Amino acid sequence: MKKVLVVDDQENIRTVVRLALRDRFEVSEAKDANSALKSINNSLPDAIILDVMMSGSMSGFQLCEHIKQSDRLSGIYVILVTACGQVSDQEQGRALGADAYFVKPFSPAALEKHLHDALLWREA
Amino acid sequence: MKTTDTLAMEMAWNHSPWGIVAIDREGNVCSVSPSFERCIGMSRSSFIGMSEADFIFQLDLPVIDHLRVDVASGCIRAIHYVRRRVTRQEYDMKQIAEKLRAPLASIYGFTELLLTQQYDDGTRSNLTSAIIEQVEVMAFVINEKLDLNAQSSSTASQDGSSLS
Numbered sequence: 001m002k003k004v005l006v007v008d009d010q011e012n013i014r015t016v017v018r019l020a021l022r023d024r025f026e027v028s029e030a031k032d033a034n035s036a037l038k039s040i041n042n043s044l045p046d047a048i049i050l051d052v053m054m055s056g057s058m059s060g061f062q063l064c065e066h067i068k069q070s071d072r073l074s075g076i077y078v079i080l081v082t083a084c085g086q087v088s089d090q091e092q093g094r095a096l097g098a099d100a101y102f103v104k105p106f107s108p109a110a111l112e113k114h115l116h117d118a119l120l121w122r123e124a
Numbered sequence: 125m126k127t128t129d130t131l132a133m134e135m136a137w138n139h140s141p142w143g144i145v146a147i148d149r150e151g152n153v154c155s156v157s158p159s160f161e162r163c164i165g166m167s168r169s170s171f172i173g174m175s176e177a178d179f180i181f182q183l184d185l186p187v188i189d190h191l192r193v194d195v196a197s198g199c200i201r202a203i204h205y206v207r208r209r210v211t212r213q214e215y216d217m218k219q220i221a222e223k224l225r226a227p228l229a230s231i232y233g234f235t236e237l238l239l240t241q242q243y244d245d246g247t248r249s250n251l252t253s254a255i256i257e258q259v260e261v262m263a264f265v266i267n268e269k270l271d272l273n274a275q276s277s278s279t280a281s282q283d284g285s286s287l288s
Contacts, residue, residue: 010226012254016233019241053222083225086218104229108236 001026002119003043007036007060008051008081013104017049020108024116033058040067045076046119049111052082052093061096068097077118081106145204147176154200163207164188176202187215220269227258227265234258 004025006017014029021027028045030036032054040048048067052060060080067073079100080093090101099118102111126134137144143160145153152175156168164183171179183190183206191205210218234251237243243251 010230012230012258013226013233015254016230016237019237020233083222083229085221085225104225105232106229108233109240 002046003028004115005030005036005039005045005048007031007033007048007054007063009054009056010051013051013081016108017111020112021115024112032056033060033063036063037066040073040076044073047077047079047115049079049081049115050098052080052084052089061092064093064098065096077115077122079111079115081111142205142207145171145179145206146200147179147202147204149199149201151176151201153179160206165208179204184212187212216269220265223265223269224262227261230258231255231262 002025004021004027006014006021006027007030008014008017009031011031014031018027018029028039028043030039033056036048036050039045050060050064054060058066060082064078064080067076067078074097077100078098079102080098081102081104082089082093083104084090085103090103093101100114102114137157138159140157140159141163143163144157145160146155148154152173153171156171158168160166160171161168166182171182174182180190187208187210189207189209193203193205195202234255238248238251
């Protein structure tokens with residue numbers, strides 16, 4: 001089973017994503033960027049679903065940039081999830097190397113399908 | 125007679141797309157470009173003589189792009205460049221949209237899961253309770269940020285208690 005790390009400071013969003021993914025993925029959770037980095041160091045995930053605006057010292061954008069600039073971590077598929085609906089925010093996410101961008105509110109089923117297809121395509 | 129350079133400087137000062145504010149060696153605002161008023165919508169004259177700290181404090185920074193450049197010599201200590209990025213109303217609406225998107229994401233997510241997945245009674249109850257909580261969060265944001273009065277919000281509520 002592919003491993004997915006869900007990083008969001010809102011427990012409800014983590015729960016939604018976990019319930020949507022749990023049949024086809026091994027899901028772990030982190031409530032902020034520092035916890036996410038610890039989790040990544042313990043067990044490298046195949047994908048990260050990452051909230052952009054989190055409480056704590058590092059935003060989702062910063063964590064995304066850190067991941068994509070690291071030789072060891074850059075292969076992780078990163079999906080940014082955000083309440084920022086503006087095109088400029090999405091462009092910033094893309095510029096930092098994010099592989100996909102979902103704006104809240106989003107369909108959990110669509111997120112699950114996107115992730116499944118993306119990781120399947122990478123394997124092929 | 126003014127040189128071309130001087131004329132060009134005057135043109136830049138008067139017609140810059142950025143408002144320009146000069147700070148003297150004592151740390152006070154000594155000159156404000158005409159474009160400042162146009163860019164920021166605040167009177168130039170009220171800033172003359174103001175301390176640099178007070179000037180920065182007056183700027184509505186979330187909606188303003190602001191750049192400070194140190195000047196190494198002469199009677200000017202620093203130049204500030206400012207321009208309005210968005211209107212205050214646009215900024216506030218963006219903030220409200222972001223505050224509403226978060227609970228909406230939970231409501232959408234939990235509702236879709238309840239419709240498409242099989243859960244035991246306990247889980248269904250927990251998800252339904254979470255939806256109601258998030259509706260209350262949305263109602264709070266609407267009431268607080270969009271300034272609806274208590275009467276209209278209680279009318280919108282079924283029982284006039286939980287959402288008002």
